Amino acid sequence: MENALRKNPKIPKFVVCSDIGGDCQGGDRLSNLPEPIIHHIFSFLETIDVVRASAVSRRWRYFWLSIPYLNFNIHNIWSNPLERWSLQTTNEKFKDFVNWVLLSQNGSINIQRFLLSCFNSVDDYTLYRWLSAVAQRNVQVLDLDIISAEPIKLPRCLVTCESLVSLKLNFGNREHQGVLNLPTCAGFNRLKSLDLQHVEVLDYNLFRKFLSSCPLLENLYMKECFFRDFKILDIPTTSLKYLTIDEFLLSEPKGLRSCEVICESLEALKLHFGWGIDKCVLKPPPTSVGFSRLKSLDLKHVEFLDHSFFLKLISSSPFLENLIMDSCRFPDLRILDISSASLKSLTLDRIEFGGDELGSYKLKIACPNLVSFNIFALLIPDFNFEGLNSLQNAFIFLETIGEHMEDIEICHRLSKILNGLCGVEVLKLSCTLYEILNASLEEGSYFSASFNNLKSLILCVTMAEWTVPLIIRLLNRSPNLEALTIYFDADEYFDEWKISNKAILCLTCHLKTVDLVEFKGHENELELVRFLLKNGHVLQKLRISWLEDVYNRREIISRIMKFPRSSSSVILKFLQPKSLLDFCEILR
Amino acid sequence: MASSSSSSSCSSSSEKKITLKSSDGEALNVEKNVALEFEPAKGFLEDNSEEADDEAIVVPLPNVSAAVLSELIPYVKQRLELSAKPVQKKLIKAFDDQFTRHLSDDKLGELMLAANYLGVNYLLDVLCDVTADRIKNKSVEYVREFLGIQNDFTPEEEAELRAQCPWAFEGVDQD
Numbered sequence: 001m002e003n004a005l006r007k008n009p010k011i012p013k014f015v016v017c018s019d020i021g022g023d024c025q026g027g028d029r030l031s032n033l034p035e036p037i038i039h040h041i042f043s044f045l046e047t048i049d050v051v052r053a054s055a056v057s058r059r060w061r062y063f064w065l066s067i068p069y070l071n072f073n074i075h076n077i078w079s080n081p082l083e084r085w086s087l088q089t090t091n092e093k094f095k096d097f098v099n100w101v102l103l104s105q106n107g108s109i110n111i112q113r114f115l116l117s118c119f120n121s122v123d124d125y126t127l128y129r130w131l132s133a134v135a136q137r138n139v140q141v142l143d144l145d146i147i148s149a150e151p152i153k154l155p156r157c158l159v160t161c162e163s164l165v166s167l168k169l170n171f172g173n174r175e176h177q178g179v180l181n182l183p184t185c186a187g188f189n190r191l192k193s194l195d196l197q198h199v200e201v202l203d204y205n206l207f208r209k210f211l212s213s214c215p216l217l218e219n220l221y222m223k224e225c226f227f228r229d230f231k232i233l234d235i236p237t238t239s240l241k242y243l244t245i246d247e248f249l250l251s252e253p254k255g256l257r258s259c260e261v262i263c264e265s266l267e268a269l270k271l272h273f274g275w276g277i278d279k280c281v282l283k284p285p286p287t288s289v290g291f292s293r294l295k296s297l298d299l300k301h302v303e304f305l306d307h308s309f310f311l312k313l314i315s316s317s318p319f320l321e322n323l324i325m326d327s328c329r330f331p332d333l334r335i336l337d338i339s340s341a342s343l344k345s346l347t348l349d350r351i352e353f354g355g356d357e358l359g360s361y362k363l364k365i366a367c368p369n370l371v372s373f374n375i376f377a378l379l380i381p382d383f384n385f386e387g388l389n390s391l392q393n394a395f396i397f398l399e400t401i402g403e404h405m406e407d408i409e410i411c412h413r414l415s416k417i418l419n420g421l422c423g424v425e426v427l428k429l430s431c432t433l434y435e436i437l438n439a440s441l442e443e444g445s446y447f448s449a450s451f452n453n454l455k456s457l458i459l460c461v462t463m464a465e466w467t468v469p470l471i472i473r474l475l476n477r478s479p480n481l482e483a484l485t486i487y488f489d490a491d492e493y494f495d496e497w498k499i500s501n502k503a504i505l506c507l508t509c510h511l512k513t514v515d516l517v518e519f520k521g522h523e524n525e526l527e528l529v530r531f532l533l534k535n536g537h538v539l540q541k542l543r544i545s546w547l548e549d550v551y552n553r554r555e556i557i558s559r560i561m562k563f564p565r566s567s568s569s570v571i572l573k574f575l576q577p578k579s580l581l582d583f584c585e586i587l588r
Numbered sequence: 589m590a591s592s593s594s595s596s597s598c599s600s601s602s603e604k605k606i607t608l609k610s611s612d613g614e615a616l617n618v619e620k621n622v623a624l625e626f627e628p629a630k631g632f633l634e635d636n637s638e639e640a641d642d643e644a645i646v647v648p649l650p651n652v653s654a655a656v657l658s659e660l661i662p663y664v665k666q667r668l669e670l671s672a673k674p675v676q677k678k679l680i681k682a683f684d685d686q687f688t689r690h691l692s693d694d695k696l697g698e699l700m701l702a703a704n705y706l707g708v709n710y711l712l713d714v715l716c717d718v719t720a721d722r723i724k725n726k727s728v729e730y731v732r733e734f735l736g737i738q739n740d741f742t743p744e745e746e747a748e749l750r751a752q753c754p755w756a757f758e759g760v761d762q763d
Binding site: 044049060076079081 | 724728731732737
């Protein structure tokens with residue numbers, strides 16, 4: 001049997017000597033991988049794979065008894081177990097197996113990481129026993145993914161365990177959260193990282209006490225947790241550096257309305273409040289000390305009832321480098337003022353203001369060290385940029401053109417933006433801009449600057465007729481452009497493009513790389529390729545990423561290969577589809 | 589024919605260069621910051637820090653072939669550039685995936701030994717993870733053949749071993 005298997009051609013071999021040439025020095029040294037590497041490989045495997053490996057050879061026989069990483073996951077321990085056994089049998093087999101490993105392993109070896117994913121049934125103490133056992137073996141990292149029919153209580157010896165550094169609990173999914181009975185005794189003396197996902201917390205006071213009793217806690221991550229009957233969520237710890245609240249769920253929409261964060265030590269704060277509830281109010285802590293160490297602030301669906309709190313938040317964060325605000329609301333505000341000397345990256349995504357006139361708000365941005373700026377907006381906002389001398393990357397994404405706005409107002413606003421951004425190196429523009437951009441570029445008086453530093457231009461375009469003149473104008477105004485990326489957005493426009501050959505400075509001297517994404521071989525796209533190959537004298541690379549389901553690729557390629565080229569060294573590449581969604585990635 | 593210049597894929601940067609000498613005697617020029625990622629080279633450079641001219645230093649790496657080094661160097665270089673920027677983890681993950689996706693099993697082993705010897709832990713992690721993925725849920729026979737390991741159990745011993753822990757030998761993937 002052994003011999004038959006040795007010839008199995010389907011099994012790739014780690015140690016084959018290459019047939020070509022005599023380079024056979026490798027020999028079987030790979031079968032003698034050093035023990036630390038084998039342990040390292042084993043640390044990524046399910047424990048069942050490590051136990052199975054004991055039958056490979058004598059040398060491997062006892063590895064599993066001392067491996068300090070244990071991974072038990074009922075969902076992938078066997079392939080398709082339910083085709084062979086009932087759910088109950090599978091469960092029993094799984095329990096047997098975990099018991100066997102815990103029983104056999106040398107108890108004096110500390111467990112570095114224990115991963116467990118399983119079901120917990122009513123009146124079954126198995127889970128409780130396993131957790132006690134790993135606590136006694138000084139577990140450092142504990143990661144539990146449990147679906148349980150009843151509240152889960154952590155054994156006292158785990159809570160008081162001095163070795164535990166990282167604890168992750170996932171008790172369900174978006175639809176169902178399992179209850180965690182919070183420990184009543186003090187503990188988690190060494191805990192640095194706590195990750196709670198889909199966990200239901202019942203008692204507000206206990207939760208507060210629990211958090212404030214972890215003296216070394218640095219990282220707190222909570223995703224889709226359920227806080228029943230909480231009026232306010234406050235996070236009172238003195239050691240926390242990273243705090244993430246990624247949505248939470250409530251028994252009724254009016255339950256939890258505000259969140260208070262009292263941690264002077266915070267370096268990164270991420271609050272993403274859910275869709276289902278009204279926007280959550282971020283409240284200033286009563287003894288307002290500010291975030292003297294905060295570097296990154298990422299807010300989603302947060303409402304600022306008091307604008308002065310926001311101003312204070314920014315001004316009292318002297319090290320703030322990264323600010324993201326997604327769907328945040330300022331009910332009493334007309335002018336949003338962001339002035340920070342430390343800010344390097346700013347992303348504003350659909351900021352909501354009070355009042356009914358959508359287009360009437362103003363944004364004032366005075367950040368001398370800002371490097372990246374991204375804005376996603378429904379309508380074109382009225383910007384006021386001050387001293388953005390460090391700005392390198394800018395991304396402007398507008399959803400609509402603003403039909404209620406006067407043309408002259410649109411042009412005025414747009415020219416302010418473009419004049420403010422004319423020093424950037426990377427510029428990304430969404431397609432809704434072009435119609436107005438085209439109009440405004442025509443009006444020389446509105447927009448006069450050139451993008452002299454621009455190296456990379458990224459556009460999302462439609463097949464509308466105004467697209468071509470716009471691309472040409474932008475190229476004409478970017479004399480040093482080196483890279484051009486165009487995403488084709490399928491839409492209702494199908495105007496025919498004709499691009500006349502004309503010398504453009506950046507095409508003659510600098511443009512080296514062109515990327516065309518979501519390419520389907522439409523005549524307009526081919527016309528653009530023809531134009532770029534004909535006029536790109538120093539072009540080195542032209543890469544085309546297909547749209548899914550383009551069947552006549554071969555035919556399109558052969559047409560493209562026949563286009564005359566001005567650059568002798570240009571290399572054409574045709575790549576697998578890349579999503580249009582990539583276009584929405586923010587610039588950093 | 590094997591010359592030192594062919595392997596340096598670097599641009600015209602004014603970065604200081606160091607010469608690494610492979611097990612098969614080839615000299616490869618790399619930027620100093622890349623060389624410092626290799627533990628033995630880092631140690632060597634620290635010990636020879638009184639040498640005024642970095643260009644004159646030749647660091648011997650007797651356990652790594654030129655072929656392996658010339659795959660490692662561009663990887664480390666790009667990875668350094670990536671981690672210098674505040675990029676998302678998934679970008680680094682995508683970069684690692686791209687690097688490992690087409691590695692042959694042979695190459696994987698060679699790189700693993702090299703990464704271990706050179707102390708490039710982030711690469712070792714990725715390679716071990718990929719190797720684990722390739723033997724995950726496979727039969728004993730498959731793992732033996734994949735790693736080129738001789739079965740040195742007697743049939744009785746092996747049967748006994750399997751009987752002790754039956755859970756581990758059922759429900760594996762087809763070879």
